[in-house]
Amino acid sequence: MTGHRDAGSPEDRYRHGLDTFARAWAKALHRAHYVPISAAERYRIVRSLAERLVGGLFAEPPDPTAGIGVGKDLVAAGFASPDALGRTIAILNTRLAADLGLPADAAMPIRLTALLEGLAAGFTAAVHDRSLDAQDAVRLAALAAQTRAEQALRANEARFRHLATHDAWTDLPNRTLFVERLDRVLATGPPSRRVGMCCINLDEFATVNDILGHDVGDRLLAATADRLRALAEPAGHLVARFDSDQFAILIEGTTCAEDAVKVADQALNALAEPFHIDNTEIPVTASAGVAERSVGSGDTAELIRATQIALHWAKADGKARWALFAHERSAADAERYRLSAAMPAALRHGEFALAYQPLVDLRDGHIAGVEALARWHHPRLGVLGAGQFIELAEHTGLIVPLGHRLLEQACQQASTWQQDGYGLYVNVNIAVRQLHQTGLVASVAQILDRTGLAPYRLQLEVTEHAVIELTDPIRATLAALVELGVRIVIDDFGTGYANLANLRTLPLRGLKLDGSFTRPAPRIGKPPPPAVRQPDDTAFLATVVALGHTLGLTVTAEGIETASQARRMRAAGCDTGQGWYFGRPASPGEITRRVADERR
Amino acid sequence: MERPDWAPEGIDLSKASVARAYDYWLGGSHNFAIDREFARQAIAAVPDLRLVARANREFLHRAVRFMIDMGIRQFLDIGSGIPTVGNVHEIAQKVVPDARVVYVDIDSVAVAHSQQILSGNKFATAIQEDLRRPEVILDHPATRALLDLDQPTGLLLASVVHAIPDEDDPYGILNRLRAALCPGSYLAISHVTTDSRPEELGEGARLSGRTTTPVTARTRAQVERFFDGLELIEPGVVWSPLWRPDSPEDVGDHPERMSFYVGVGRTV
Numbered sequence: 001m002t003g004h005r006d007a008g009s010p011e012d013r014y015r016h017g018l019d020t021f022a023r024a025w026a027k028a029l030h031r032a033h034y035v036p037i038s039a040a041e042r043y044r045i046v047r048s049l050a051e052r053l054v055g056g057l058f059a060e061p062p063d064p065t066a067g068i069g070v071g072k073d074l075v076a077a078g079f080a081s082p083d084a085l086g087r088t089i090a091i092l093n094t095r096l097a098a099d100l101g102l103p104a105d106a107a108m109p110i111r112l113t114a115l116l117e118g119l120a121a122g123f124t125a126a127v128h129d130r131s132l133d134a135q136d137a138v139r140l141a142a143l144a145a146q147t148r149a150e151q152a153l154r155a156n157e158a159r160f161r162h163l164a165t166h167d168a169w170t171d172l173p174n175r176t177l178f179v180e181r182l183d184r185v186l187a188t189g190p191p192s193r194r195v196g197m198c199c200i201n202l203d204e205f206a207t208v209n210d211i212l213g214h215d216v217g218d219r220l221l222a223a224t225a226d227r228l229r230a231l232a233e234p235a236g237h238l239v240a241r242f243d244s245d246q247f248a249i250l251i252e253g254t255t256c257a258e259d260a261v262k263v264a265d266q267a268l269n270a271l272a273e274p275f276h277i278d279n280t281e282i283p284v285t286a287s288a289g290v291a292e293r294s295v296g297s298g299d300t301a302e303l304i305r306a307t308q309i310a311l312h313w314a315k316a317d318g319k320a321r322w323a324l325f326a327h328e329r330s331a332a333d334a335e336r337y338r339l340s341a342a343m344p345a346a347l348r349h350g351e352f353a354l355a356y357q358p359l360v361d362l363r364d365g366h367i368a369g370v371e372a373l374a375r376w377h378h379p380r381l382g383v384l385g386a387g388q389f390i391e392l393a394e395h396t397g398l399i400v401p402l403g404h405r406l407l408e409q410a411c412q413q414a415s416t417w418q419q420d421g422y423g424l425y426v427n428v429n430i431a432v433r434q435l436h437q438t439g440l441v442a443s444v445a446q447i448l449d450r451t452g453l454a455p456y457r458l459q460l461e462v463t464e465h466a467v468i469e470l471t472d473p474i475r476a477t478l479a480a481l482v483e484l485g486v487r488i489v490i491d492d493f494g495t496g497y498a499n500l501a502n503l504r505t506l507p508l509r510g511l512k513l514d515g516s517f518t519r520p521a522p523r524i525g526k527p528p529p530p531a532v533r534q535p536d537d538t539a540f541l542a543t544v545v546a547l548g549h550t551l552g553l554t555v556t557a558e559g560i561e562t563a564s565q566a567r568r569m570r571a572a573g574c575d576t577g578q579g580w581y582f583g584r585p586a587s588p589g590e591i592t593r594r595v596a597d598e599r600r
Numbered sequence: 601m602e603r604p605d606w607a608p609e610g611i612d613l614s615k616a617s618v619a620r621a622y623d624y625w626l627g628g629s630h631n632f633a634i635d636r637e638f639a640r641q642a643i644a645a646v647p648d649l650r651l652v653a654r655a656n657r658e659f660l661h662r663a664v665r666f667m668i669d670m671g672i673r674q675f676l677d678i679g680s681g682i683p684t685v686g687n688v689h690e691i692a693q694k695v696v697p698d699a700r701v702v703y704v705d706i707d708s709v710a711v712a713h714s715q716q717i718l719s720g721n722k723f724a725t726a727i728q729e730d731l732r733r734p735e736v737i738l739d740h741p742a743t744r745a746l747l748d749l750d751q752p753t754g755l756l757l758a759s760v761v762h763a764i765p766d767e768d769d770p771y772g773i774l775n776r777l778r779a780a781l782c783p784g785s786y787l788a789i790s791h792v793t794t795d796s797r798p799e800e801l802g803e804g805a806r807l808s809g810r811t812t813t814p815v816t817a818r819t820r821a822q823v824e825r826f827f828d829g830l831e832l833i834e835p836g837v838v839w840s841p842l843w844r845p846d847s848p849e850d851v852g853d854h855p856e857r858m859s860f861y862v863g864v865g866r867t868v
Contacts, residue, residue: 027849031654039846081627081650134629138620138682141630141713142613149708 014054017100021091022047024099028091032084045077053092054100056115057108067118074119075126085123089116167241169218170225178240178248182300185252191296196251196260199289199307200228200267203319205245208282219277220284221245227270237263248307257292257324264288264322272320285320287311292324309333340392342378347402351377354409355585358594359427359556362570362577367595369425369459371578372410373585374402390431399431408447411458413588415451422595425457429491432466436473441480448484455485459509463491467502475506482507489556494544503551510575511548515559517541518569518579538572545573616811619707622759623682625653630682630713638811645803648857655858656790658850659840660758663788663864664691666833666844667754670866672786674700674747678731679760681705683714688756689724698723700746704737706730706813731760732768734776752784759860761826762792763813774826778867785867787830790840791823796856823861830865837863 026043033042049070056066074084092112102108165177173181185195202208202224209217225239228247232239238250249267251260268286275282289311291303306325314323346352356370376384393399407428414426434440448455460481466474467490478488487509494514503511520537548555557569560579569577583594616638620631624639627650631639643649664675673696677688680703692699703714703726714726725746729737737743747753755777764770778787794801794817801817808815824837835842839855840862852858 030850031651031658033654039850131629137716138630138632138709138713141716142632142709144712144716145708148712 014100018047018050018054021095021099022050024095025050025088025091028087029079029084032081032087033078037078045079049073049077053096053115053119056118057111062111062114064114064118067115067120068122068125071119071122071124072126074123075130080127080130085120088123089120092116092119167225170222170241172225172229172247173238173240175240175242175248178238178242178250179300179304181238182250182303185250186295186300186303189295191294193295194254194256194292195295195303196254196257196263196290196292197303197307198249198251198260198264198267198291198322199242199304199311200247200249200264200271200286201288201311201315202245202271203285203287203315208284212277212280212282216277216280216282220275220282223275223277224271224284224286227273228267231266231270232263235263248304251292254292257290260290260292261322261324264290268320268322287314287319288322289314290322290324306330336392339384339389340396340398343389343393343396343398343402346376346378347398347405351379352402352406353377354406354413356413356426356588356591357578357585358583358591359425360577360582362557362566362574366598367424367583367591368576369427369457370591371427371461371585372406372413372429374406374429375585386429390429394431394433397433399433400437403429403431403434404443407444408451411447411451411453414457415453416588417592417595418453418457420592422592422599423457424591424595425459425487426453427459427461427489430460430462432463435462435466435477438473440477441484444481444486445484448486456487459487459489461489461491461512464493464495467506470502470506479507489554493548500547503553508551508553510554510556512556512558512578513541513544513574515579517544518557518559518565519561538568541569541572549573612812613709617707617709618763618808618811618813618815619681619705619710621811622653623684625650626657626684628682628684630684638807642804642807645807646797646800646859649804652858652860655840656759656860656862659790659843659860659862660688660756660788661691662844662846663756663758663786663862664688664754666864667786667788668692668695668699670786672752672754673698674751675754675756676702676704676737676743676747677756677758678704678737679706679757679763680710680714680726681707681759682710683717683726687717689718689721693721693723700724702727702743702746704729704731731757731764732773734773734780738777738780749780750782752786753781755781755785755787757788758790759792761789762815762817765814765816771825778830781867783867786833786864787827787867788862788864789823789826790860790862791826792817793819793823793859793861795819795861796839796859801859818861820861823863827863827865831868833864833866837861 022043025046026039029042029046030039037045052066052070056063056070059066071085074080074088079088093116096102096112097108165174165180166172167174182195182197189195202220205217205220208220221241221244224245224247225241228239228249232249236252240248240250242248249263251263254260268288271284271286275284289307289309291306291310293303293306309330310323310325313329314321317323353375354372355375356372358367359369359371360366361368374386374390376389378384390399393402410426410428414424417424430440444458444460447453448458462478482488488507489510489512490503490508491512492514493511494517545555554575555573556576556578557572557574558578560566560569560577560581562581565579566577566581613632614634616635620635621639621642623629624631624636625643646652667675668691673692675688675692680688683703688703689699689701692701701724703711703718703724705711705714705726705728708728711726711728718724718726723746725742727737727740727742729740731737738749757774761770761774764773781787792801792805792815794805805815805817820837824832827837835844838861840858840860841851841855843862843864845851
């Protein structure tokens, strides 16, 4: 086979010129690249494109697609800037023919123009496609970014919402969420629909914290939350932690209070199982307040308050139990609170006064003395008996100034009777709290001094409860009072399991038997079987009176309302009697009249 | 449970993004009308801004190739912007197929686009974060997953430090980032300056005030301070075309017109 190198392709023939041209082209395209590439890489790319251009230039028949392909590939290689096209056209026009040493052929410029036409068209078409693709991509990216931002925002909102509506330690819903749910239940249900709620509180949580530490306390709370959650959530009840050791359960769709009580009962039972924390068994009790009612009968705050009040009752009634809210008890509580709040002003305004009830000598029926009984002349409620406010006064501590005031009044009155020659003694009640006051003996002495009452005419009545746990200071106070010449009697004897030894050692004057001795309680229910021995009331009474006399004490019978009761108590050996049969509490004037009548 | 300290910002497409404007200057189409409006105004102030952007881009590529030659196999590219063909991971992974790259940008669109491009590339990822929170970037799960900071790292801060105003303590931020790198790591910075063309670049910087990341231009001395305590690689902090050009002809007649100071330092 023979052949000539001359007959080779145009690429071969113009190899040297192509190298020169490609170097010039590559230099022209510096920084016309969309992204940087090395100079060598740039040369490699345009050298190959130049070869294809020359191939297209000499193709027979002329191939218009050669220019289009080169234009597209320029863009594909990254030479996509306007500069890249402009400089490419310029360099092809000015350098290609010269670098390749092309003959001055009339057809050549026409062929070159066709090639450039294709190159420009291919380039712009590719740039157009590329721009459209890029725009799609950036819009998709923006959409993705927007979606992600919104998701993140929603997730964040959900997280904030969870934080705002849940307790961080137990992850239980908090009071906010509970109130929201209850609001919704109360706002949306038909008015006849019912709802229940219980409020649960650990009884000795502060003690656990103090003794075992806050760490154990915190874990106890978490364990409590778990038990309540396990109990209530399967049943569809909302459990929330209100604060510290207080939890609440919402019971929707109850039919009656019993439904809510049942849940409270279950909750207390669940908490009654001992907890085990750090291998330590922690026995716990809890109390619950329960309220249940129809949706239409009040708002969220009222329902929550009702359970809190009921919880307070459960605690006051001895803890480890539930209490169901009742309006009557709540109203009574409120009335007690109002009375107790009004008492200091009432004391300032002189609304407290004394009534006197006769104490009658059972041997001959004459009035030997009186018991001074406190009365509150309430501007709105009328006259209130001691039973309605003395306990409140003891609770608030107002009993101390009030007791002092009443003692003074009583002594003043007894002194008047003493001056009039009636010689009545006066019994005045002293509260336990007053006995604890260090100044009691001194103020009694002052009052006696000021009023001029003979000390033996003052008898202070101390309840049996006061001497159950007799402390040394109280013993000393009683002894000092007796030293003054004042007499001490035990009130309500027989109700408080008084220590018999105390009765013997205390400098007492007498006993006042509780009213129950006078009016034995009627037997309730079926009569007992004959084998069970009935205590004999009369014999029992006689024994108690004998006990008093053995100790050298006078014995007073209280609550005598009928002649037969009076006979019975006299027969039992009581020295003195008191009760409606002998006279109701009366004004001093009335007492004076009666005594005056007796003496006439 | 902790309170979240970060609320994601909604993306604001009514404000120009420098990341997308930069893409436009480079000749890209990953941008929106608002970005192009800003980009064209900047070109009106700095007519050869496209070249400035390209020269800066070229420096980044040379710096990456340099670091690969120095044995770096993992890169943290903060302020990576809109990814284009020939990005850091392409350059690096062409030489070392499992070279690791973490891209970080404040622009959520740029990050989303990067993530689209990088889906399927298990050695490169993109996260949205702010250079001003270096610890968050360094402790990010994606960073932790891809980069082993006990190995030398290439830290790339191309055209991003000038987005930190002085009151945000850019030197302190750089120190915190550098402290996380082990000895033998490299840091590349390119930074806008008004030293050579105060009026034109000053106007460009002023215009950037309407974007999401305004620019603070700095002097050569100020840029050099970012490399304090590092071994500064030759030729030091120079105009962008002058940093180890591939060939003398790539430098051009007026390298100072490229208005970026660049440099690479090595941790010791």
